[in-house]
Amino acid sequence: MNTIQITTHFEDAPADPAKxxxxxxxxxxxxxxxxxxxxVGIVDDAEIADLNGKYLGxxxxxxxxxxxxxxxxxxxxxxxxxxxxGQMALRQAAERGHSGQAELALYVTHGLLHQLGFDDDTPENxxxxxxxxxxxxxxxxxxxxxxxxPR
Numbered sequence: 001m002n003t004i005q006i007t008t009h010f011e012d013a014p015a016d017p018a019k020x021x022x023x024x025x026x027x028x029x030x031x032x033x034x035x036x037x038x039x040v041g042i043v044d045d046a047e048i049a050d051l052n053g054k055y056l057g058x059x060x061x062x063x064x065x066x067x068x069x070x071x072x073x074x075x076x077x078x079x080x081x082x083x084x085x086g087q088m089a090l091r092q093a094a095e096r097g098h099s100g101q102a103e104l105a106l107y108v109t110h111g112l113l114h115q116l117g118f119d120d121d122t123p124e125n126x127x128x129x130x131x132x133x134x135x136x137x138x139x140x141x142x143x144x145x146x147x148x149x150p151r
Contacts, residue, residue, distance in 0.1 A: 002028045003037045010044040013086030014093070014100025023105055023140055027112045030136065036078040040108060044087040051083055063088050066111035082111040102142040109133045 004024045006017045024038050043051075045061040052058045052065060062085065069079040084107040086100075093103040113129055120126035130146045137145045 001035065002033060005037070005039045006042070007039070008042045008086070009047055010042050010086040012090065013042040014089055014104050015042050015086060016101060019101065019105070019140075020108060023108055023136075024112065026140055027109060027116075027136060031116050033078055033116075035076050036080065038079075038112070039081045041081070041083045042086045042104070043083055045085060048083060048085045048088075061085055061088060063092075064107040064111040066114050068115050078115075080112065080115045082108060084108055084111065098143065098145060102137065102145045105137055105140070105142050106133060106145045109136050 002025060004021045006015070006020055008015060020040055024040065028034075028036050028038070048065065049059075049061040052060065052062050055065065055067070064085065065083040067081045069081050071077065071079070084104060086104060089103040089107060090100045093100040096103070110129075110133060113132060118125070118129040118132065120129045133146050134144050137143070
């Protein structure tokens with residue numbers, strides 16, 4: 001059974017916990033994760049910038065951070081910690097013309113896909129990752145979020 005925990009540190013976060021939980025469950029189901037613990041923390045620019053510097057040595061805010069906290073001795077069990085930037089989601093959603101919830105869902109999906117072996121380190125890998133993100137988000141009713149130009 002999958003366990004999803006959602007914590008909000010950003011008061012204006014465009015987050016519906018039930019929708020985030022459904023999203024995480026859908027991604028877990030799609031990739032056959034039956035025993036995963038996924039923690040989602042929704043933060044602001046300042047908090048994610050602090051974490052980005054502390055854990056990755058990068059300066060400034062980012063959209064999401066994801067960490068695999070799985071115990072290598074617990075066969076079949078996975079644990080992921082996702083930190084997503086609610087403040088950035090609001091800004092990006094306004095610029096790109098979709099809802100803050102959709103943008104935040106993109107960040108959650110992106111972080112989970114990184115932990116499931118996807119990467120965006122090359123143009124081809126990025127294309128596959130973003131296509132998978134949009135397939136998942138469309139299936140859940142968010143529409144095209146990353147590739148919002150249908151051409």
